Structures are given as C-alpha cells and as structure tokens.
Amino acid sequence: MARLTAGKLDAADDERGAAGVGQAGPAPVDVAVEHISHIYGAGAVKALDDVNFTVERGRFVGLVGPSGCGKSSLLLMLAGLMQPSEGRIVVEGTELSRPDPERVGVVFQEASLLPWKTARENVEFPLKVRGIGKAERRTRADAFLDLVGLSEFKDRLPNQLSGGMRHRVSIARGFCQDPHILLMDEPFAALDEQTRMTMGNELLNIWEKRRKTVIFVTHSLTEAVYLCDEVVVMSHRPGRILERIEIDLPRPRTYEMMATEKFGRLRDHIWRLIRKD
Amino acid sequence: MTASPHSWRIRAVQFGAVAIVAAPWEFAPRAGLADPTLLPPFSEVLKQLIVLLSEGSVVKDLAITASEVALAFAIVAPLGVGCGLLLAENDYIGRVFKPFFYFLASVPKSVFLPAFILLFGIGFGQKVAFGVFQAIFVLVISTVAAVASVEPELVKLARAYGASRARIYAEIYWPSMLPFIVEGMRLGVIFSITGVVFAEMAVARAGMGARIATWGQTFQMPDLYAGVLLVSLLSITVNEALRAYERKVGKWRG
Ligand SMILES: Nc1ncnc2c1ncn2[C@@H]1O[C@H](COP(=O)(O)OP(=O)(O)OP(=O)(O)O)[C@@H](O)[C@H]1O
Numbered sequence: 024m025a026r027l028t029a030g031k032l033d034a035a036d037d038e039r040g041a042a043g044v045g046q047a048g049p050a051p052v053d054v055a056v057e058h059i060s061h062i063y064g065a066g067a068v069k070a071l072d073d074v075n076f077t078v079e080r081g082r083f084v085g086l087v088g089p090s091g092c093g094k095s096s097l098l099l100m101l102a103g104l105m106q107p108s109e110g111r112i113v114v115e116g117t118e119l120s121r122p123d124p125e126r127v128g129v130v131f132q133e134a135s136l137l138p139w140k141t142a143r144e145n146v147e148f149p150l151k152v153r154g155i156g157k158a159e160r161r162t163r164a165d166a167f168l169d170l171v172g173l174s175e176f177k178d179r180l181p182n183q184l185s186g187g188m189r190h191r192v193s194i195a196r197g198f199c200q201d202p203h204i205l206l207m208d209e210p211f212a213a214l215d216e217q218t219r220m221t222m223g224n225e226l227l228n229i230w231e232k233r234r235k236t237v238i239f240v241t242h243s244l245t246e247a248v249y250l251c252d253e254v255v256v257m258s259h260r261p262g263r264i265l266e267r268i269e270i271d272l273p274r275p276r277t278y279e280m281m282a283t284e285k286f287g288r289l290r291d292h293i294w295r296l297i298r299k300d
Numbered sequence: 301m302t303a304s305p306h307s308w309r310i311r312a313v314q315f316g317a318v319a320i321v322a323a324p325w326e327f328a329p330r331a332g333l334a335d336p337t338l339l340p341p342f343s344e345v346l347k348q349l350i351v352l353l354s355e356g357s358v359v360k361d362l363a364i365t366a367s368e369v370a371l372a373f374a375i376v377a378p379l380g381v382g383c384g385l386l387l388a389e390n391d392y393i394g395r396v397f398k399p400f401f402y403f404l405a406s407v408p409k410s411v412f413l414p415a416f417i418l419l420f421g422i423g424f425g426q427k428v429a430f431g432v433f434q435a436i437f438v439l440v441i442s443t444v445a446a447v448a449s450v451e452p453e454l455v456k457l458a459r460a461y462g463a464s465r466a467r468i469y470a471e472i473y474w475p476s477m478l479p480f481i482v483e484g485m486r487l488g489v490i491f492s493i494t495g496v497v498f499a500e501m502a503v504a505r506a507g508m509g510a511r512i513a514t515w516g517q518t519f520q521m522p523d524l525y526a527g528v529l530l531v532s533l534l535s536i537t538v539n540e541a542l543r544a545y546e547r548k549v550g551k552w553r554g
C-alpha cells in the first residue's frame with residue numbers, strides 16, 4: 024500500500040492554525056452539540072434524548088453505542104443534512120443549518136458510490152461539486168486512491184468492485200474532501216481485519232499530519248480505544264450520553280499497545296457501560 | 301458484447317433453429333405436402349421481397365408508414381416522458397392520476413380503434429393518433445419507474461457535498477433515469493409501430509399495413525409473406541439498435 028509523498032499532505036495550508044498543538048491554553052471548541060433531541064415521524068420513534076457534548080479542535084473523538092441508538096442520526100445532523108427536533112449544532116462558532124462541505128465532510132455508513140461513475144470519478148465528485156479544476160481533482164483523487172490501495176482499480180465501475188473495495192473508495196472520497204471536520208460512520212466495518220488495521224493507521228497518519236477534527240462512529244471497542252483521544256459512549260435508544268472517556272494512551276499509537284493492561288482496562292470499562300445499559 | 305467461443309456456439313444453434321423452420325417451408329410445398337398457393341416456398345418469398353423493394357409503390361407505402369411512426373413517436377416521446385415526470389414529481393397529481401394510467405394500460409388498445417376511426421377519419425392523422433395512443437402508457441409508466449429508481453441515499457450524498465438543485469438533477473437524477481427512459485423510448489417506438497400498422501390494416505388507402513391486408517384478402521401469398529418479413533425485419537432492427545444503446549447507458553446496472 025503506497026504512502027503519500029510528503030508534499031501532498033504536509034502542505035500546512037490550514038488557515039485555522041495547527042489545532043492548538045504546542046500552543047498555550049485549551050484548543051477552541053470546533054463542534055458543540057447542544058441539547059439535541061430527535062423524534063422521527065409524528066412522535067413515533069425517539070432516536071436521541073438531550074445529547075450534549077463538545078469537541079475541541081484537532082481531537083479524534085469516537086462515538087460508540089448499541090445499534091439503533093442514534094449515532095448515524097447524530098452524524099446526519101452534524102453534516103447539516105437533518106435538523107434536530109430540539110437543540111442545535113454549532114460548528115466553529117456558527118450554527119449549522121445546511122451542509123457546508125468545506126468545513127464538514129462525511130463518510131457515510133453505506134459506501135454510497137454513484138454507480139455510473141468510476142472509482143476515480145467518485146472520489147473526484149465532491150471536489151467537482153466544489154468547482155475544483157480537473158487537473159487538481161485528478162491529482163488529489165489519485166493520491167488517495169493510492170493510499171487506500173486501489174490505484175489499479177481507478178477506472179472500474181462500482182459494480183466491478185468488491186464490497187470492501189467500494190468502502191475504500193468511499194473512504195478515499197472522504198479524505199479527499201479535506202474538510203476541517205471529518206465525520207466517519209463505521210467506515211471500516213466492511214473491511215477485513217488486516218485492511219481495517221492498515222486503514223486505521225493511515226487515518227491516524229493523515230490526522231497527525233493535518234490535525235483534523237474527527238468524529239468516528241464504530242462498533243469495535245478495540246478500534247475506538249486504538250484510534251481515539253476520547254470515546255463518547257451512548258445508551259440504548261433513545262440515545263443519551265452515558266459517559267465520555269478520555270483515552271490517555273500515548274501517541275503515536277502502536278499495535279503493541281493493544282496488549283497493554285491500560286488498553287484492556289479502557290476497553291473493559293466501555294464494554295461494561297454498554298452492557299449494563 | 302464480446303464474441304466468445306461460447307456465444308458463437310449459441311449463434312450456430314440459433315442459425316440451426318432458423319434452418320429447421322426454413323427447410324420444411326422450402327421443401328414441403330415443392331414436395332406437394334403443402335398447398336403452394338397458400339404456402340409458397342421460402343425462396344419464392346425471398347425473391348418476392350427483392351421484387352417488392354425494387355417496386356416504387358411499395359417503397360412509397362413503407363415511407364408513409366415510417367413517417368406516421370416517426371411523427372407518432374415525436375409526439376409521444378416528450379408527451380409521455382413529460383406526463384411521467386409530472387405524475388412522479390408532483391405528489392398530488394401523482395396520487396390522483398396515476399391509477400388511471402395503470403388501469404388504462406391494461407386495456408387492449410385495439411378495442412378503441414373504431415372510435416379513433418370515427419373521431420379522426422381514416423387518413424394519416426388517425427394513424428398517428430392511434431400510434432400515440434398505443435405508446436403513451438408504456439412511456440408514462442417507465443418514466444414513473446425511472447424517477448422511482450433514483451436512490452434517495454445518493455441525493456443525500458450530493459446534498460452533503462453542497463450540490464445545487466441543478467447539479468443534483470444533472471449528476472444524480474439524469475444518469476439514474478437514463479437507462480429506464482431509453483427502455484421506455486424503445487418500447488414506445490415498438491408500440492407506435494404496432495398502433496400504426498394495426499390501424500392501417502383495418503382501414504387505410506396507403507401504408508404497409510394496408511398493403512399487407514390487401515395481399516391477404518386477395519391471396520397474393522408470396523407478397524403477403526414478404527411483407528410480413530419486411531415489417532418484422534425493420535422492427536427488429538429498430539428494437540435492437542435501441543437495445544444496444546440501452547445496454548451502453550445502463551452498463552453500471554446490475
Ligand atoms: N428515517 C427514519 N425514519 C424513522 N426512524 C428512523 C429513521 N432513521 C433512523 N430511524 C430510527 O432511529 C433510531 C436511530 O437510528 P440510527 O440509524 O441513527 O442508529 P445507529 O446508532 O446509527 O445504528 P447502527 O449502529 O445500527 O448504525 C433507530 O431506532 C431507527 O429505527
């Protein structure tokens with residue numbers, strides 16, 4: 024799996040400053056979820072119940088909780104695609120009322136590729152919508168397809184790719200958008216264990232270079248502890264926040280850490296919370 | 301489609317199947333097993349087909365039928381797709397009128413022909429009108445299906461990327477719908493041909509349908525079979541050309 028050449032990702036053109044790293048004082052709040060409740064349909068399904076938390080700039084935050092507890096719903100709201108029944112979402116200081124792809128990018132739970140576009144055209148699509156020129160689009164798309172190990176499959180249509188490959192295209196598309204805040208809804212769930220590990224490490228690589236704010240939904244507690252600075256644990260539907268757990272493992276994270284006692288203790292703690300609920 | 305050895309074998313078997321029909325057709329009348337005045341040998345029919353194509357009057361009839369079909373299709377294509385879009389996109393109109401289209405689609409259109417004769421006469425206009433009537437239902441229904449085929453997930457995705465309404469139509473709706481629309485168009489042409497030829501066979505002074513009806517009534521069997529062969533070959537050609545296009549724009553399906 025190829026690594027990105029230094030220049031492509033290192034170029035620190037992030038006008039927001041390097042995420043408070045090395046700066047004095049706490050990093051500013053990038054995302055504030057303020058007392059969100061959500062009811063689907065005419066009072067039929069209550070999905071979220073007074074969810075309230077903030078994410079500081081540059082943090083890697085995990086979101087875990089039982090199936091159907093409202094994680095994807097929350098992500099849709101964070102992406103500006105759905106309005107909560109109650110409460111509001113503030114991104115970089117302004118309330119979010121519609122999609123703003125330069126600030127917030129999404130990798131959806133389903134691969135959601137445009138079936139009539141090739142892998143490369145799919146990765147390019149968000150950039151095309153944003154009006155970025157063909158040459159630049161192509162360079163960026165190719166770099167990220169390379170990163171997810173699909174350079175030989177660039178010109179394939181989705182129906183000629185395996186399920187895992189389709190998900191990798193979708194991940195490349197998410198990275199390629201280069202937003203301030205990246206939302207990822209179980210992006211690695213469809214991948215085999217080894218690819219999942221590689222993808223996780225690539226994600227951490229990119230994140231360490233660019234210090235994006237990442238909100239990452241997963242069902243794998245190991246993955247949550249391995250990747251995140253903090254894990255937000257949600258209850259059964261209607262989703263409430265049970266606890267926010269600081270993952271104070273050193274970075275960069277290594278495979279060996281998974282075997283440490285501390286890692287085990289953190290994962291155990293989350294497991295007990297979810298099980299008890 | 302690539303020509304694999306396998307597909308060649310299928311072609312060979314199909315050719316054989318045609319031969320199995322053509323050979324008895326050729327030899328039964330010659331051997332006195334069939335009445336050659338009712339079933340002339342296959343080669344006679346083919347010979348007659350060449351003769352017909354060299355006859356100016358038959359070519360003229362063919363041109364009349366073709367222009368009736370072309371005009372019917374030129375009317376029904378935008379009309380059918382337009383009605384389909386309206387029914388699919390406007391919730392209220394859709395809920396009110398969609399059932400009527402589905403009900404009428406199931407009624408054999410031929411029973412309306414006498415009414416069309418009374419309303420539109422027996423000329424060019426009536427053939428076109430009946431062609432439109434035959435084809436409109438299938439076009440409307442396939443357009444409604446085309447709109448229904450658009451994945452809401454993909455629309456959501458494009459919205460998340462900040463796509464404008466126009467871009468969503470151009471990049472999500474249009475490519476999703478195109479294979480269905482082309483399929484509707486193909487069925488529309490075939491149904492237009494059916495309507496026009498059927499109307500011509502009933503009452504008309506010109507056109508291939510009228511020719512074929514006359515040949516049948518006057519026992520001109522070689523001409524009759526040659527006419528049937530001609531109309532069949534032309535319809536198949538149109539259908540296959542559109543099917544090839546349909547496959548091309550629908551490559552991503554399945
Ligand atoms: N469009 C919708 N209409 C009605 N109810 C919905 C809709 N979308 C989700 N729900 C309901 O809201 C609840 C939360 O759904 P959501 O998809 O956010 O869960 P999730 O935490 O992402 O689950 P999973 O881990 O299985 O992906 C579920 O009970 C679901 O049935």
Ligand SMILES: [Mg+2]
Nearest residue numbers: 094095132208
């Ligand atoms: Mg989900």
